Amino acid sequence: xxxxxPLFELRTQxxxxxxxxxxxxxxxxxxxxxxxxxxxxxxxxxxxEPATVGAVFSGENLRxxxxxxxxxxxxxxxxxxxxxxxxEPGHTFRWAMRDTAGNRQESVWGFDxxxxxGGCTLIHHFRMDRATxxxxxxxxxxxxxQKRRFFTEWGAKVESDMTATLSRVKAVIDKS
Numbered sequence: 001x002x003x004x005x006p007l008f009e010l011r012t013q014x015x016x017x018x019x020x021x022x023x024x025x026x027x028x029x030x031x032x033x034x035x036x037x038x039x040x041x042x043x044x045x046x047x048x049e050p051a052t053v054g055a056v057f058s059g060e061n062l063r064x065x066x067x068x069x070x071x072x073x074x075x076x077x078x079x080x081x082x083x084x085x086x087x088e089p090g091h092t093f094r095w096a097m098r099d100t101a102g103n104r105q106e107s108v109w110g111f112d113x114x115x116x117x118g119g120c121t122l123i124h125h126f127r128m129d130r131a132t133x134x135x136x137x138x139x140x141x142x143x144x145x146q147k148r149r150f151f152t153e154w155g156a157k158v159e160s161d162m163t164a165t166l167s168r169v170k171a172v173i174d175k176s
Contacts, residue, residue: 007135007151008128010159014166017119018173020090026173027111027122028093030057030082036168038161039063046081055084057095068153073138086110099133106130122169124162 016023026032028051034042039061048055059080067073083104086094094110106129114121131139139147 004129006127006129007131008126008155008158010127010155010162011123011125012159012162012166013121013123014170015116015119016122016170016173018176020113020115020120022176023113023120023122023169023173024090024093024111026176027113027169028087028089030059030095032172033059035172036165038164043079048084051084051087051093053084053087056098057082057084067157068150071138071150071153072141074134082109097132105132107132122166124166124169126158126162 030040030051031042031044033040040059041062043057043059045051046056046058059082060077061080062077063073063075065075067075081098081102082095083098084094085096085104085108086092090113092110092112094108096104097107097109099105107127109126110124112123112125114123128135139150142150
């Protein structure tokens with residue numbers, strides 16, 4: 001039996017001139033994500049001890065009308081919930097997106113931090129094994145060719161957003 005490939009598996013990285021614990025303190029402070037995210041404009045912890053495994057974050061998001069304009073993606077403002085699935089100060093911080101019923105989905109975002117000379121390397125990653133509730137809704141009416149086009153364009157959009165996020169996180173850290 002072969003293992004199925006994930007729908008998305010993306011990774012970007014940047015060198016940061018700060019200690020791993022200092023970088024972790026920034027990226028694990030999700031209410032600040034509006035300072036660096038392309039879509040998340042902020043939010044709040046709604047349960048659990050903030051930034052610890054099991055804590056739940058409600059994020060407020062904003063998506064431009066031009067993003068994969070031909071596809072029926074959510075536009076304007078919307079909220080999401082995510083659950084922290086890994087929280088190791090100075091090393092890794094990850095969260096899984098929840099569906100509307102509050103169940104964890106196979107859509108995990110995160111940051112890993114690796115020590116490097118003069119600071120550390122900050123790695124932003126995203127993996128979606130099975131389509132989320134939102135993705136299933138977007139592609140429900142699409143034929144196979146449209147689905148392929150959507151996944152290609154959406155993957156490029158997400159990777160571009162991740163690169164921009166790292167650049168903005170680096171700028172936030174460099175200011176402090």
